[in-house]
Amino acid sequence: MSVDWQPGCSLQMLHLRAKMLQNIRKFFAERSVLEVETPLLGSAIGTDPQLDFFTTTFQWSPMQQKLFLQTSPEFAMKRLLASGSGSIYQICKAFRNGESGRFHNPEFTMLEWYRVGYSLPELMSEIDELMMQLFDGIKSFQPAEKITYQAVFKSYTNLDPIAFSYEDYAAYARNHGISEAITICGQDQSAWLDFIFSHHIQPHLGWDSICLIYGYPACFSSLARVNAENSAITDRVELFIQGVELGNGYYELGDFKEQSSRFDREIAARKASERPDIVKDNKLLAALEAGLPDCSGIAIGLDRVLMLLSESASIDEVLSFSISRA
Amino acid sequence: MAVYSTNEFKAGLKVMLDNDPCAIIENEFVKPGKGQAFNRVKIRNLKTGRVIERTFKSGESLEGADVVDVDMQYLYNDGEYRHFMQPETFEQYQADEKIVGEAAKWLRDQDSCTVTLWNDAPLAVVPANFVELEIVETDPGVRGDTSGGGGKPAKLATGAVVRVPLFVQTGEVIKVDTRTGEYISRVKE
Numbered sequence: 259m260s261v262d263w264q265p266g267c268s269l270q271m272l273h274l275r276a277k278m279l280q281n282i283r284k285f286f287a288e289r290s291v292l293e294v295e296t297p298l299l300g301s302a303i304g305t306d307p308q309l310d311f312f313t314t315t316f317q318w319s320p321m322q323q324k325l326f327l328q329t330s331p332e333f334a335m336k337r338l339l340a341s342g343s344g345s346i347y348q349i350c351k352a353f354r355n356g357e358s359g360r361f362h363n364p365e366f367t368m369l370e371w372y373r374v375g376y377s378l379p380e381l382m383s384e385i386d387e388l389m390m391q392l393f394d395g396i397k398s399f400q401p402a403e404k405i406t407y408q409a410v411f412k413s414y415t416n417l418d419p420i421a422f423s424y425e426d427y428a429a430y431a432r433n434h435g436i437s438e439a440i441t442i443c444g445q446d447q448s449a450w451l452d453f454i455f456s457h458h459i460q461p462h463l464g465w466d467s468i469c470l471i472y473g474y475p476a477c478f479s480s481l482a483r484v485n486a487e488n489s490a491i492t493d494r495v496e497l498f499i500q501g502v503e504l505g506n507g508y509y510e511l512g513d514f515k516e517q518s519s520r521f522d523r524e525i526a527a528r529k530a531s532e533r534p535d536i537v538k539d540n541k542l543l544a545a546l547e548a549g550l551p552d553c554s555g556i557a558i559g560l561d562r563v564l565m566l567l568s569e570s571a572s573i574d575e576v577l578s579f580s581i582s583r584a
Numbered sequence: 585m586a587v588y589s590t591n592e593f594k595a596g597l598k599v600m601l602d603n604d605p606c607a608i609i610e611n612e613f614v615k616p617g618k619g620q621a622f623n624r625v626k627i628r629n630l631k632t633g634r635v636i637e638r639t640f641k642s643g644e645s646l647e648g649a650d651v652v653d654v655d656m657q658y659l660y661n662d663g664e665y666r667h668f669m670q671p672e673t674f675e676q677y678q679a680d681e682k683i684v685g686e687a688a689k690w691l692r693d694q695d696s697c698t699v700t701l702w703n704d705a706p707l708a709v710v711p712a713n714f715v716e717l718e719i720v721e722t723d724p725g726v727r728g729d730t731s732g733g734g735g736k737p738a739k740l741a742t743g744a745v746v747r748v749p750l751f752v753q754t755g756e757v758i759k760v761d762t763r764t765g766e767y768i769s770r771v772k773e
Contacts (some may be wrong), residue, residue: 306618356589356642357621359613435637442622442641457639480618496617506617559617577734 259449259569265578272578275564278392282369282560290421291345291371296334298351299325302539304333305524306480311356312364327353329399330557331370332481333542336510338345339372339553340545349560357537360572361502361562363580372555376510378493381554382428382470385497385505389468396567406473408491409552411451414459420490422447427454448477463498471496479520482508497558507556523545586648590623590640598651599628601638605649605702607631613642630700630707649702653710656699658691666691668699668706679706687711689744690762711762716771717741718757722748735767 286293303326312327318565328334330352338346346347382517393399411419417430427450431439436457443449450525463469463470474494476484482494493509511517521538564576574580588599593611600606610626621642628635630651656677664689665678667753677699681688683706690711700708722738729735738748738758741743748767759768 308615308619310623328637357613357615359615362613362615426594436639437638443637453622453639456614456616456619456622457624478618503617 262583264576266580266583267576267578271564271568271576272406274568275576278560278564278567280350281392282388285391286347286371289345289371289384291347291373292343294335294338294343294346294348295350296328296331296338296348298328298353300327300328300334302333302541303436303536303560305521305536305538307524307527307533310357310533312353313354317370329354330368332555333539335370335372335555336542336550337545339374340548340550345371345373345553345577352557358581361565361574363561365581365584366573367558367560368557370555370557372510372553374553376554377474378495378507378554381507381509381556382472382495385470385495385507385556385558386468389499391496392563392567401467402470403464403467404470404472406491407471407475409472410459410463410471414462415454419451422450422475427520430454447475451475452477460503461501464500464502469498471487471498479511480508481511481517481520483511485562495556497556499563502562502566503559504562504566505556505558507554509554510550510552511551512546512552514543515544518543585650587645588648589645590625590642593623593625593646598649599627599646601627601646602648604632605651607651609635614639615642616681630702633708650704651681651700651702651707653698653700655696656698658693658695660693666709668697669711671696677701677706679709683707684709687762689740689742690715690717690760692717693740713761713763714759714768715762716759717744719748719752719754722752722754724734724753 283293301323302573309329310464311329314325314327316323316325331348331350335346335348348370350368351365353365355364357364357394373384382404390399408420414428417426424445428440431437439453443453472495473491476490476492478494479492480494482492485491485493495507496503497505518538525536561576565573568576570576588597593608595609597608598605599608602726607630608625609628612624614624615621623640625638625640626635628637654670656670658668659669665680666684668677668679687697687709693765695715696712698710699706717740719738720741723736735747735749737745738752739745746765746767748758752758752770757771760766761768761773
């Protein structure tokens with residue numbers, strides 16, 4: 259019997275990954291950002307309506323406790339920030355159930371960092387600096403392209419993502435050979451934006467320079483603050499290089515009441531789409547109530563960064579053992 | 585028939601789409617970090633041969649199509665239909681010109697080929713990758729030219745026309761790659 263036991267990536271890739279991790283640690287050490295660790299197993303989990311999680315059971319006879327493998331270290335890191343840690347970063351595994359494909363593995367490596375006192379534009383500059391450093395000698399990018407979600411959406415489709423009109427979107431779908439979008443998305447603005455952005459906009463982003471999209475429509479607020487001047491948009495940023503989505507960041511929401519009602523809304527949305535029921539993370543809410551310093555933070559998928567650094571076509575090629583080999 | 589979810593879509597899977605049998609060519613999982621998951625699928629309509637792209641919501645499913653490729657022997661052409669036989673069972677099938685399509689110009693009586701059956705009726709015919717056919721008509725080559733440079737058209741027993749080297753003559757049997765329609769070599773009887 260022949261068993262395929264070997265890694266999916268080359269030995270050279272192991273070295274490239276180690277080098278990337280070294281570069282990242284050097285980058286943050288020079289900026290006095292503290293490296294931290296938080297648990298992968300948590301008693302609570304994010305309520306994001308589009309994320310599925312893994313659960314496990316802690317056996318401590320006669321007790322049993324349901325634990326969640328974290329979809330991101332965000333909540334625990336915010337508790338550190340609220341306790342006065344100052345700027346922090348973490349490189350850890352994150353787990354997302356039901357995700358597997360050319361750019362997805364259910365277990366992946368994430369870099370997440372928070373900058374106390376940083377506005378979103380300041381964080382965006384630092385993202386650009388880190389990417390320039392990682393891609394140094396591999397690709398030479400022009401200075402970062404920073405463009406609002408509305409501007410980039412309009413420039414590729416002529417559609418307004420903020421003043422959403424179902425008729426305009428349905429007409430666009432019919433004229434561009436994606437009429438199935440009408441059935442899939444219906445009246446759901448977020449679904450329409452996800453569909454058209456991922457199909458017709460994202461592939462064009464970040465070829466000559468790294469691309470930072472900011473000013474997301476308020477329906478994509480997640481854990482970001484609503485913009486102080488325009489309540490129709492949210493202070494969220496996403497990073498794209500060569501058509502690949504690499505990161506997602508926020509000017510972090512600190513208002514615990516607002517956070518709590520967003521959790522309630524997301525839990526209701528999860529119920530409506532028949533996703534597993536969860537309770538909100540009261541420890542995070544208590545930390546926010548105690549006071550989260552003003553900060554901006556972002557999470558970046560490092561396996562995808564490695565795919566771009568090595569020009570790999572699939573995430574399997576940069577992981578030692580992807581899910582099919584694990 | 586079985587039902588397949590987007591997670592089971594992979595190259596070669598035969599499914600029903602818009603009432604036509606189709607084959608999946610490529611399936612890409614597309615999911616914005618915090619957004620809706622889609623599957624972007626490249627799919628070939630087996631009736632028309634056309635390749636289209638279609639996006640599904642992840643988790644949607646399609647009914648499987650009862651499509652199988654069967655090795656058969658080509659028997660004869662009755663003018664309206666071409667007849668094929670499954671050698672093991674002796675079961676016979678007939679297919680009109682629309683279904684046989686381009687394969688017709690490579691089919692010689694008794695040769696083997698692949699017939700795609702949908703619900704046990706022929707859907708498409710694919711000739712063997714290499715066939716050996718006699719040249720029935722070609723201009724006489726220039727005497728002494730053995731270089732093979734240039735070439736000339738030659739009509740084969742089945743009606744196909746291929747380019748052959750100048751030294752190849754009427755009455756000779758040649759080997760042809762049916763996927764490209766290119767001459768491979770002479771066949772010594």
